[in-house]
Amino acid sequence: MKRQERLGSRLLIGLVFLFLYAPIVFLIVFSFNAGDSSAVWRGFSLHWYAELFQNRLIMESVYTTLLVSILATIISTIAGTFAAIGLYSLGRRKRDALLAVNNIPMMNADIVTGVSLCLFFVAFFQGWGGFAKWFNGVQSLVELPTRLHLGFTTMLLAHIAFNIPYVILNVAPKLRQMDRNLIDAAQDLGCTWMQAFWKVVVPEIKPGIVSGALIAFTMSIDDFVISYFTAGSSTSTLAMTIYGMTKRRITPEINAVSTLLFLSVLVLLLANNIREARLERRRELGAAPRRRPVPALLQNKWFHRGAAAVAACALAAVILFLHDATASRPVVNVCSWGEYIDTDLIDQFEEETGIRVNYQTVDSNETLYSLLKSGGADYDVIVPSDYMIALLIAEDMLEPLDYQKIPNFAKIGDRFKYLSYDPDNLYTVPYTWGTLGIIYNTAMVEKEIASWRDIYSDDYAGQVLLINNSRDALGEALLCLGYSVNTTDEGEIRAAYELLADATRRGVFQGKVMDEVFQTMEGGNAAIATYYAGDYLTMLENNEDLAFVIPEEGSNWFVDAMCVLKDAPHYEEAHQWIDFMASTEASLANMDFIWYASPNEEALAAYPAYYEELYEEPLDQELYEIMATPPEVLERCEVYEYLPPETRTLYNDLWIKLGI
Amino acid sequence: MNKRGLFAVPYVIWMGLFVVAPILIMLVYAFSTAGGGFTLDNFLGMGDYLSVFGRSFYLALIATLVCLLIGYPMSYWMAREGARFQKVAMLLIMLPMWMNFLLRTYSWMSILENNGLINQFFRAIGLLDALGVDHIQMIRTPGAVVLGMVYNYLPFMILPIYSVIVKLDRSLLEAAADLGASAGQVFRKVILPLSLPGVVSGVTMVFVPSVSTFAISRLLGGGTQMMLGDLIEQQFLGGAYDPQLGAAISMVMMAIVVVCMTVMNHFGEGEEQAVML
Numbered sequence: 001m002k003r004q005e006r007l008g009s010r011l012l013i014g015l016v017f018l019f020l021y022a023p024i025v026f027l028i029v030f031s032f033n034a035g036d037s038s039a040v041w042r043g044f045s046l047h048w049y050a051e052l053f054q055n056r057l058i059m060e061s062v063y064t065t066l067l068v069s070i071l072a073t074i075i076s077t078i079a080g081t082f083a084a085i086g087l088y089s090l091g092r093r094k095r096d097a098l099l100a101v102n103n104i105p106m107m108n109a110d111i112v113t114g115v116s117l118c119l120f121f122v123a124f125f126q127g128w129g130g131f132a133k134w135f136n137g138v139q140s141l142v143e144l145p146t147r148l149h150l151g152f153t154t155m156l157l158a159h160i161a162f163n164i165p166y167v168i169l170n171v172a173p174k175l176r177q178m179d180r181n182l183i184d185a186a187q188d189l190g191c192t193w194m195q196a197f198w199k200v201v202v203p204e205i206k207p208g209i210v211s212g213a214l215i216a217f218t219m220s221i222d223d224f225v226i227s228y229f230t231a232g233s234s235t236s237t238l239a240m241t242i243y244g245m246t247k248r249r250i251t252p253e254i255n256a257v258s259t260l261l262f263l264s265v266l267v268l269l270l271a272n273n274i275r276e277a278r279l280e281r282r283r284e285l286g287a288a289p290r291r292r293p294v295p296a297l298l299q300n301k302w303f304h305r306g307a308a309a310v311a312a313c314a315l316a317a318v319i320l321f322l323h324d325a326t327a328s329r330p331v332v333n334v335c336s337w338g339e340y341i342d343t344d345l346i347d348q349f350e351e352e353t354g355i356r357v358n359y360q361t362v363d364s365n366e367t368l369y370s371l372l373k374s375g376g377a378d379y380d381v382i383v384p385s386d387y388m389i390a391l392l393i394a395e396d397m398l399e400p401l402d403y404q405k406i407p408n409f410a411k412i413g414d415r416f417k418y419l420s421y422d423p424d425n426l427y428t429v430p431y432t433w434g435t436l437g438i439i440y441n442t443a444m445v446e447k448e449i450a451s452w453r454d455i456y457s458d459d460y461a462g463q464v465l466l467i468n469n470s471r472d473a474l475g476e477a478l479l480c481l482g483y484s485v486n487t488t489d490e491g492e493i494r495a496a497y498e499l500l501a502d503a504t505r506r507g508v509f510q511g512k513v514m515d516e517v518f519q520t521m522e523g524g525n526a527a528i529a530t531y532y533a534g535d536y537l538t539m540l541e542n543n544e545d546l547a548f549v550i551p552e553e554g555s556n557w558f559v560d561a562m563c564v565l566k567d568a569p570h571y572e573e574a575h576q577w578i579d580f581m582a583s584t585e586a587s588l589a590n591m592d593f594i595w596y597a598s599p600n601e602e603a604l605a606a607y608p609a610y611y612e613e614l615y616e617e618p619l620d621q622e623l624y625e626i627m628a629t630p631p632e633v634l635e636r637c638e639v640y641e642y643l644p645p646e647t648r649t650l651y652n653d654l655w656i657k658l659g660i
Numbered sequence: 661m662n663k664r665g666l667f668a669v670p671y672v673i674w675m676g677l678f679v680v681a682p683i684l685i686m687l688v689y690a691f692s693t694a695g696g697g698f699t700l701d702n703f704l705g706m707g708d709y710l711s712v713f714g715r716s717f718y719l720a721l722i723a724t725l726v727c728l729l730i731g732y733p734m735s736y737w738m739a740r741e742g743a744r745f746q747k748v749a750m751l752l753i754m755l756p757m758w759m760n761f762l763l764r765t766y767s768w769m770s771i772l773e774n775n776g777l778i779n780q781f782f783r784a785i786g787l788l789d790a791l792g793v794d795h796i797q798m799i800r801t802p803g804a805v806v807l808g809m810v811y812n813y814l815p816f817m818i819l820p821i822y823s824v825i826v827k828l829d830r831s832l833l834e835a836a837a838d839l840g841a842s843a844g845q846v847f848r849k850v851i852l853p854l855s856l857p858g859v860v861s862g863v864t865m866v867f868v869p870s871v872s873t874f875a876i877s878r879l880l881g882g883g884t885q886m887m888l889g890d891l892i893e894q895q896f897l898g899g900a901y902d903p904q905l906g907a908a909i910s911m912v913m914m915a916i917v918v919v920c921m922t923v924m925n926h927f928g929e930g931e932e933q934a935v936m937l
Contacts, residue, residue, distance in 0.1 A: 012737070016814075023771065112872070115892060120682035246762065366901070367897060374896060523775050660712045
């Protein structure tokens with residue numbers, strides 16, 4: 001090859017590697033950032049590595065990821081190998097037909113595999129529920145659980161299902177290459193079939209098994225989509241945790257954990273490469289490969305059987321341990337929004353009560369509703385917003401609360417009780433309240449924003465972020481047009497849609513965001529967004545140029561309240577959690593952390609003093625009023641009410657239409 | 661059936677349960693109403709989403725072509741290097757797959773943002789001032805989504821093509837040259853046809869995940885580039901809860917992909933998939 005040509009090709013190969021590795025290097029560099037931004041460098045620090053080991057959410061998801069990958073790899077390698085052997089002893093016709101089916105999971109898009117498995121599990125659970133009820137009715141010896149949920153087991157089954165085909169695909173060619181007479185020869189020489197299998201077949205196909213296992217493991221580790229659809233809500237792999245975080249802000253701990261994982265793989269691969277290189281050199285030198293004598297013990301068949309039994313027990317122990325860790329201690333499964341709690345409170349609650357808190361987050365009321373409907377969730381406590389609570393009550397999905405067990409309910413202000421979504425206050429204990437408003441960057445927007453009209457005008461085309469849920473986005477447009485946010489008039493709603501669609505066509509919106517708004521607004525990547533008052537205060541900590549306004553047309557004020565789901569398995573623990581969160585101490589700590597106002601009047605009144613004591617400076621009255629909106633401003637605001645099914649369908653249809 | 665054939669029985673049952681049954685259930689969902697009755701509405705109403713289908717296939721096609729344009733020459737050049745070089749290069753291509761793809765995609769977000777690394781760089785060298793703009797919009801554009809796909813799935817293109825080219829019998833190339841073929845002719849008449857199976861499986865492995873992605877379009881498209889994956893996800897775990905419609909869209913997508921792949925495989929002369937690794 002000509003030298004110049006080779007130089008050119010190497011240069012291009014190098015460019016491709018630069019492309020592949022630039023984001024990774026970027027990520028690793030920012031794991032050492034002193035600040036918590038992923039774009040602004042604030043000096044070197046190992047801070048995030050220390051934090052990492054304190055972060056339970058991340059550590060648990062790393063553990064789940066490794067456990068599911070290892071178990072799935074072991075099981076699918078064994079099952080796949082035997083399946084391949086079985087397939088290869090069938091006739092050609094049958095084998096080809098079965099191999100075609102075997103290829104389906106590999107050819108299908110991940111999302112199709114994930115969705116179909118999800119539907120399959122949910123259908124199975126429904127059937128199981130009926131069977132278990134009948135079975136428990138006819139006998140009383142064994143009590144079968146009547147409610148099953150998506151979780152670790154379903155995710156593991158899904159991983160095995162998509163791994164086996166890869167194992168078969170790798171083992172099959174080795175089987176084809178193997179001389180079939182070898183097995184007959186071994187048996188003629190007096191081997192039993194089992195002996196022939198271990199001494200002849202396995203060594204022959206070993207490279208296929210190893211590469212099959214390796215691919216299975218890689219696929220499991222890298223998988224996101226299939227886990228996302230089959231793991232339900234209570235288990236989360238690292239990928240799912242990251243996906244949840246990308247919506248808000250990826251904490252640099254994630255960079256740190258990825259750096260560690262990446263480096264350990266790198267070290268393993270390098271070590272392996274060096275070892276191979278050394279072996280090769282030895283071979284080149286002509287030294288005969290040393291053969292270690294096999295100890296007699298290893299040849300004893302009872303030893304083999306014993307080892308197999310020990311391995312099986314170990315596997316069972318791991319599974320039992322996992323089951324134990326999740327089931328035996330009292331647990332409460334809580335689902336809330338992202339960064340919506342001072343996480344120290346979780347630890348405090350666990351210490352005080354011995355109850356393990358399984359804390360999950362979703363990003364919108366609509367997502368929560370889908371999760372509940374699809375049977376993917378096994379939450380006890382949820383914290384939906386007003387209008388969603390009304391819907392859940394209407395669909396009989398909530399359990400009435402026992403207020404005797406929630407003494408702190410008395411401290412909740414009367415103005416937050418008996419609201420339209422729960423008129424008799426049977427189901428809810430308010431958690432936070434606040435307003436929706438416009439957030440803008442004063443460095444990018446010269447005039448003072450005062451009206452919803454400004455977010456649809458051409459003045460800031462390409463600089464506006466639309467909120468990514470139908471109720472808020474259409475609600476804002478309704479307000480802008482002077483209609484009520486609770487209108488059921490189709491004409492009014494369509495007019496609001498036209499306002500949004502027209503602005504979309506004119507290129508006003510840079511994108512539709514929910515929690516991505518933090519990162520985007522803090523970084524000055526967009527000028528205007530609409531979001532919640534409490535979140536504005538969090539953003540303000542990272543970008544002083546941001547301003548918040550409740551437009552003159554009025555806005556939405558909301559209450560998010562804690563509720564218990566129908567038939568929640570941990571009813572008692574759920575009440576303890578709700579009472580704990582409603583207490584004045586927890587409310588104060590929470591307010592200070594999330595900047596959303598608490599409905600606990602005692603805490604609300606005490607907050608300025610609490611702040612002054614903590615930070616040794618007075619709380620800015622203006623900020624306090626953004627958090628705890630004064631009554632005269634609240635008067636301009638409406639609470640979202642329950643919408644009838646036709647209106648909800650209209651909202652959904654228009655919303656999807658806007659997106660496409 | 662002989663004794664070993666019995667090993668196939670558990671797997672046949674397994675496949676029936678976890679491969680065939682889920683797809684059948686999805687089929688049932690696609691033809692039912694929320695109440696459980698039979699309907700064709702889920703398919704008839706799909707015309708509304710034509711633009712989503714169009715965008716998905718269009719963006720996935722571009723991403724696949726870009727991957728092919730980068731991946732083929734790359735595999736070809738790699739195969740001509742020494743054994744050591746090849747080994748290290750393969751390792752470097754596999755390695756990123758061990759860092760979750762969401763994380764790598766997220767990293768692109770901070771690079772492409774309006775105040776991200778690239779815009780900061782352009783600003784520093786005065787390019788933005790020269791153009792008289794505040795920033796170049798890169799994130800939340802179709803281009804960003806294609807970039808995300810190419811970045812994530814390029815290894816899936818390189819690996820199968822490389823594994824086919826590297827196994828080519830050198831004596832064939834020498835024979836062609838001996839018989840008077842120019843370098844270009846050797847490539848066109850020998851190497852290219854023999855590497856087609858690798859190309860086919862590479863195209864499949866890039867196209868299928870690209871057309872169905874939802875994480876990449878969500879992160880880099882910023883909600884403005886709705887793709888089939890997003891649409892399906894929305895029906896199952898997103899705002900518009902309608903699993904029946906979601907199942908129907910999945911079925912249609914699956915059907916189109918199967919047809920595309922069958923046509924593709926026709927060109928690859930039905931060679932079995934090149935195994936990666």
